[in-house]
Amino acid sequence: MSSFLPPAERNWWSTPVGKQEVIWVGIALVWCLIMFLMMPYWHLYGKQNLSSEAYQTTPAKFQQRVDEMVAQYQVGEEAGMPIVKPPVGSDVYMLGRLWQWYPILELEKDQPYRLHLSSMDWNHGFSLQPVNINLQIIPGYEMVLTVTPDQAGEFTVVCNEFCGIGHHVMLGKIYVKEN
Amino acid sequence: MAQFRVCPDSGFYFDKNAESLMKANAVAGAVFLLIAGLLGLGVILTRWQEVHLLPADVFYQVLTGHGINALIFWIIFFEIAILYFASSTLLRTRLAAPRWAWLGFALMIIGALMNNIAVLQGNSSVMMTSYAPMQAAPHFYLGLILFAVGALIGCMVFFGTLVIAKEDRTYEGSVPLVTFGAITAAIIAVFTIASGAIILIPTFLWSIGYVGHIDAAMYRVIWWGMGHSSQQINVAAHVSVWYLLVGVLFGARPMSEKVSRMAFLLYILFLQLACAHHVLVDPGLSAEFKVFNTSYAMYLAVLASMIHGLTVPGSMEVAQRQKGLTKGMFEWLRKAPWGNPVFSGFFLSLVIFGFLGGITGVVMGTEQINLIIHNTIYVPAHFHATVAVGTTLAFMALTYLLIPVLFRRQTFLPWMAKWQPYVFSAGMTLMILFMLGAGTLGVSRRHWDMDFTGAMLAFEYPGTAYTMMAVAGIGGVLGVLGGVMYLVVTVGSLLFGKKLDESAGLLQGFGVPLAPSSYTVEQPERLPMAPKLAVEEHGSAGFEAPGTFVLAMFLLVCFVVYYFINWDYLASVWPLS
Numbered sequence: 001m002s003s004f005l006p007p008a009e010r011n012w013w014s015t016p017v018g019k020q021e022v023i024w025v026g027i028a029l030v031w032c033l034i035m036f037l038m039m040p041y042w043h044l045y046g047k048q049n050l051s052s053e054a055y056q057t058t059p060a061k062f063q064q065r066v067d068e069m070v071a072q073y074q075v076g077e078e079a080g081m082p083i084v085k086p087p088v089g090s091d092v093y094m095l096g097r098l099w100q101w102y103p104i105l106e107l108e109k110d111q112p113y114r115l116h117l118s119s120m121d122w123n124h125g126f127s128l129q130p131v132n133i134n135l136q137i138i139p140g141y142e143m144v145l146t147v148t149p150d151q152a153g154e155f156t157v158v159c160n161e162f163c164g165i166g167h168h169v170m171l172g173k174i175y176v177k178e179n
Numbered sequence: 180m181a182q183f184r185v186c187p188d189s190g191f192y193f194d195k196n197a198e199s200l201m202k203a204n205a206v207a208g209a210v211f212l213l214i215a216g217l218l219g220l221g222v223i224l225t226r227w228q229e230v231h232l233l234p235a236d237v238f239y240q241v242l243t244g245h246g247i248n249a250l251i252f253w254i255i256f257f258e259i260a261i262l263y264f265a266s267s268t269l270l271r272t273r274l275a276a277p278r279w280a281w282l283g284f285a286l287m288i289i290g291a292l293m294n295n296i297a298v299l300q301g302n303s304s305v306m307m308t309s310y311a312p313m314q315a316a317p318h319f320y321l322g323l324i325l326f327a328v329g330a331l332i333g334c335m336v337f338f339g340t341l342v343i344a345k346e347d348r349t350y351e352g353s354v355p356l357v358t359f360g361a362i363t364a365a366i367i368a369v370f371t372i373a374s375g376a377i378i379l380i381p382t383f384l385w386s387i388g389y390v391g392h393i394d395a396a397m398y399r400v401i402w403w404g405m406g407h408s409s410q411q412i413n414v415a416a417h418v419s420v421w422y423l424l425v426g427v428l429f430g431a432r433p434m435s436e437k438v439s440r441m442a443f444l445l446y447i448l449f450l451q452l453a454c455a456h457h458v459l460v461d462p463g464l465s466a467e468f469k470v471f472n473t474s475y476a477m478y479l480a481v482l483a484s485m486i487h488g489l490t491v492p493g494s495m496e497v498a499q500r501q502k503g504l505t506k507g508m509f510e511w512l513r514k515a516p517w518g519n520p521v522f523s524g525f526f527l528s529l530v531i532f533g534f535l536g537g538i539t540g541v542v543m544g545t546e547q548i549n550l551i552i553h554n555t556i557y558v559p560a561h562f563h564a565t566v567a568v569g570t571t572l573a574f575m576a577l578t579y580l581l582i583p584v585l586f587r588r589q590t591f592l593p594w595m596a597k598w599q600p601y602v603f604s605a606g607m608t609l610m611i612l613f614m615l616g617a618g619t620l621g622v623s624r625r626h627w628d629m630d631f632t633g634a635m636l637a638f639e640y641p642g643t644a645y646t647m648m649a650v651a652g653i654g655g656v657l658g659v660l661g662g663v664m665y666l667v668v669t670v671g672s673l674l675f676g677k678k679l680d681e682s683a684g685l686l687q688g689f690g691v692p693l694a695p696s697s698y699t700v701e702q703p704e705r706l707p708m709a710p711k712l713a714v715e716e717h718g719s720a721g722f723e724a725p726g727t728f729v730l731a732m733f734l735l736v737c738f739v740v741y742y743f744i745n746w747d748y749l750a751s752v753w754p755l756s
């Protein structure tokens with residue numbers, strides 16, 4: 001009954017600690033260190049790291065870059081939305097707005113692209129399915145990352161940050177073709 | 180002059196003012212839990228795709244209300260009651276400034292009602308996190324601000340009470356461990372409310388047009404400065420409750436005062452810095468900041484929780500072994516009072532918090548692994564294990580103690596109380612496990628329709644995702660049933676429970692002579708230090724609590740395996756840099 005009574009010893013800070021607790025604290029500390037080291041390790045040797053490259057932008061500026069890319073590289077249309085096939089290795093853009101991911105991208109398998117993402121209005125969530133890569137897309141910020149799709153097929157961008165009543169219809173597409 | 184009564188069943192002294200305030204706060208908390216639970220039923224029955232109960236607008240409205248009422252109003256009202264208990268009752272002192280405490284309570288009630296009205300009116304379905312630039316009605320933010328001010332007053336009353344106890348020398352030696360834990364919680368709460376003010380006050384001014392622009396990324400970082408540390412308040416509070424309950428149930432003492440207190444200190448030192456694991460996949464934050472913030476700041480707090488994870492059941496084991504339950508590794512656990520909801524609630528809270536909440540939290544808070552988890556339904560699964568089972572169930576278990584001790588009522592429908600922790604945790608565990616699974620398949624959180632009805636483009640989740648959400652649905656309904664049982668027992672006890680005038684022989688009385696419970700005492704005798712124990716070893720191999728050590732190692736193995744499984748899964752997704 002002493003967890004809610006004052007400690008039995010006045011100098012409780014200098015009473016020895018049992019062996020079992022010492023061992024456990026040691027084990028737990030080592031485990032925390034391993035978990036800490038895993039993150040830098042993955043930065044060096046892992047392939048999935050988020051770049052910290054990002055720029056402040058405005059919806060109008062970002063929209064303009066998207067429009068330029070669409071004008072230059074559009075190859076088709078689906079459900080009223082342009083399909084764009086930018087060159088391998090180039091800067092590709094996708095914007096989130098109420099309630100679509102625009103435009104549809106067509107990429108080549110195993111080729112790197114610099115993908116720029118931003119939002120025109122509220123927060124959106126870029127959730128690439130079924131790969132399951134999830135990013136937070138914030139208005140006023142342009143996130144840039146290099147992606148290398150290593151599977152061919154049809155991929156969907158689901159919005160997974162709540163963005164109002166049409167949140168559940170906010171889908172986008174990325175097609176990855178074998179070259 | 181302060182007036183005290185002594186509880187003849189527990190020996191706790193209650194200052195009359197503190198007692199009324201504890202009752203008021205605990206009851207208010209339970210009312211908001213009721214609201215939250217009913218809204219939670221609407222949420223889960225909509226996420227269960229085959230049922231899909233609510234229309235989209237109502238779903239988002241209900242989800243906003245569920246999150247705020249559960250996480251903020253229920254938990255914080257109850258925590259204020261705990262703060263008053265841990266100061267006034269445990270230190271046998273009068274409460275500082277009861278009028279201020281009532282003012283704080285009134286502000287919290289007004290704030291909570293105001294916020295609920297804003298959500299009910301329908302133009303504030305912005306979720307608990309209310310990320311700018313999505314805007315709610317001004318009284319949505321104002322309600323939260325008033326509530327926070329009220330809670331801050333509660334913390335100040337708590338600190339004032341500690342000062343009075345010290346000045347009046349109402350206890351010998353240092354404050355008890357449980358009070359120490361409560362101090363931790365209150366200190367973190369003050370930090371939290373400060374960063375809450377930094378972000379919510381400008382947001383309120385923005386909603387009424389005085390501020391032109393709120394930076395959306397900055398909002399998330401500061402909001403989570405508050406949002407994360409507020410979760411640390413909960414952890415510190417429910418760990419304190421665990422220590423209290425093992426003390427009450429088993430007469431347990433901490434294995435080492437020093438280790439347990441150091442672990443609480445780690446919470447203060449590191450937890451409130453940690454916001455980065457909520458913004459790991461946000462644009463523009465450097466990897467160094469994220470690694471530092473999630474590891475230096477967070478893992479030391481994780482370390483602290485791992486320590487409590489050993490010392491709480493360990494102290495119970497030591498106490499049980501001293502009573503002669505020494506057979507094998509686990510006799511102390513097998514022969515625990517499993518039919519007593521104070522015990523079962525405590526123990527299930529501990530196990531589910533550690534195994535489900537703790538492990539998933541650390542895994543998804545790893546910088547790179549967060550890529551495959553952020554904003555999926557995995558996230559709510561994780562925090563239902565931490566707050567909806569860990570914290571909530573610990574508070575429920577405490578309630579079963581408070582019904583006789585604080586409210587002086589006999590428990591209404593004891594058989595229901597007996598089953599409640601099992602029903603609640605079985606339901607929640609089912610919901611948690613299957614939402615974790617669905618999240619791994621990419622199902623998103625805060626999402627009305629897995630079928631994407633009406634979208635211009637089409638997408639289908641795998642069939643297993645639907646099955647998982649359906650099982651989660653069944654679990655959620657069972658969980659709500661468990662919540663209803665809790666409220667039936669508590670409300671029933673207060674309304675119909677037999678009044679306890681004399682000792683009901685419910686607890687062992689901690690050596691205090693049994694007496695009728697009336698306000699006769701002017702100042703209790705000074706709280707003595709815990710009796711010294713002759714050092715005895717009851718375990719094996721020099722271990723005081725070998726069974727607990729085995730359980731802890733089992734937790735660690737699960738942790739390590741699951742952690743690396745997730746790295747493996749991450750390695751399979753598209754390369755990014």
Ligand code: HEM
Pocket residue numbers: 215216219220222223226242243245246247249250254306307308556559563566567568571623624625626655656658659662
């Ligand atoms: C009793 C049964 C409960 C059920 C069935 C339930 C169900 C759910 C579900 C399914 C979600 C996720 C919805 C989504 O993201 O689409 C959710 C969100 C949430 N729940 Fe619960 N819950 C329960 C109790 C609790 C309790 C006791 C707490 C806290 C103490 C809690 C706190 C929250 C919070 C904070 C959210 C996040 C809201 C948001 O995304 O803004 N829940 N709940």
Ligand SMILES: [Cu+2]
Pocket residue numbers: 096123124125159160161162163167170
């Ligand atoms: Cu969106």
Ligand SMILES: [Cu+2]
Pocket residue numbers: 124125159160161162163164167168170
């Ligand atoms: Cu959305």
